[in-house]
Amino acid sequence: MYYYSSKKIQKIKKKKQYKKKYINTYGWIKSTRYSKTGILFIDINDGSSIEPTQIIVKKKILKKNKIKKKKINNGCSIIITGLIKTNLTKNINEIHAKKIKIIGKIKNANKYPISPKYHRTEYLRNISHLRARTKLISSISRIRNTLIYYLHNFFQKKNFYWIPTPIITPLDTEGNSQMFQIKQNKKKFFNNTAYLTVSGQLNLETYACSLSKVYNLGPVFRAENSNTKKHLAEFWMLETEIVLTNIKKIIKLIKKMLSFCCKKILKNNINDLLFLIKYNKKDHISSLNEIINKKIITIDYTEVIKILKKKEKKFKEKIVWGIDISTELEKYLTKKYFKSSIIIINHPEKIKPFYMKINKDTKTVSSLDVILKNIGEIIGGSEREYNLNKLNQNILKKKINKKKYWWYLDLRKYGTIPHSGFGLGIERLLMYITNINNIRDIIPFPRYPNYLNF
């Protein structure tokens, strides 16, 4: 039997093919209402779009299908056969039911945790197994899907190769991360210490040094005890490595990538975005347009410090060349000073990982951080040090166990080549696109300190 989705039903309406058409459809009940004359109105949704489909069930159909009033509740799953009609006054499609069957009943209707009313996100987090049934979480999921689809599409169209870099690793990509260690049996399964990776970059570089333009997209893990609205212990990252390129070209690529994906989301998920505007009580389409129109200012780290120094009294910390740009400083720069998202380049070598290419001044590296207004850093990247001697020096300076990185160093021994890359935090970008201010509501099953329940 073919079941029409809500999305398909909406399309039928647009094409005006609905006249006298019997269809089968299904969904989970979102709300029910009885008219004075005993007609039952049911809103169902199957997740294919934000709009529910309205089902109209006459009294005699309820009787014929042996449906009792008490049994038809929010959350039940049902299948329906009926006639599509358009309610001209409401301009919506209705299915006038001929047959109706409850597939999944709910015993204690008043115990079903999701009601049609507004639920706080903190409450929903504690029912992560059911929260996908809300408009909020299902909208975010549809937007995430579009983003991932078009990220692949963007890189595929540019002839990049997708490389599945490993999740289990013996190595710390960044050189100073806190990592989750994997427990092994006494004999040690791998005969080596194993961790969950913080980034696939180093493995990705090995493929760039053969396939030239590569990217990965997968989960990464961080064990820092960061209890903030923008940190997760498990999140998704898209990374790319490209040979014979530099920071300038990488920035151009980043702007194109962000613009392309936001444009596609605006086109494909407009109803989800409209819902989110209503939910947030704030229209953030202008933020999307800023990205679509590539309005991001590039600025040197040293210039940033000069700007901050002038307003030093405003901030908790002392402003000196060499500090990391904290969330407070990011906020000041993007919201107050530039009134725009920014890309900071050429950071001090001291605050950046060993693999970044040292600039001629020997104090800074050829790095970039993309800082979006209201969110903060969403992308980190750099030119990679491809000179073996210099890379050896960086490793020594940063007190990194060189032995472990032997294969990474080999890339510089055998046919080295200049290359650059970056890593995009998927959930951080989604926070910007959806205007949802807590990353724990962006990922389906968030992992963070003291929380691993689903």
Ligand code: 4AD
């Ligand atoms: O800046 P990060 O640590 O860079 C790297 O891992 C590089 N190896 C990437 C590369 O050049 N291939 O992380 C990249 C991005 C950040 O900009 C941020 O958006 C996101 O990953 N991110 C997090 N997102 C959620 N929770 C966390 N704990 C995150 N840590 C980083």
Ligand code: MG
């Ligand atoms: Mg970073």
